[in-house]
Amino acid sequence: MAQALLEGTKLRLVFETGMDDEGNPIYKAKTFSNVxxxxTVDQLFQAAKAIAVLCNNKLNKVERNDSTEILA
Incomplete structure (x- = not known):
């Protein structure tokens, strides 16, 4: 039976940085490694909000990216 081994976690914050010529939002992301x-989800969200306060742009989305190795 295969097993999953969590190797690492990253926190990705997506900010809305403005609008393009057609009025569509422009997004930029910042990824934090070694999380x-x-x-927990609550801890990551609190960290994202604290970081967003220090930024000039509006926080649009918070993502957690887990890397998992599957072992046979």
Whole structure:
């Protein structure tokens, strides 16, 4: 039976930085590596809000990206 081994976690913040010529929003993302694997969703959201306060642009989305190795 295969097993999954969590290798790492990254926190990705997506900011709305403005509008293009057609009125569509422009997004830029910032990714933070080496996030504790044990971090809860609430902890990551609190960290994202704290970081967003320091930025000039509006926070649009917060993502958690886990990397998993599948072992046979």
């Amino acid at each position: 504790k694997k044990e971090a």
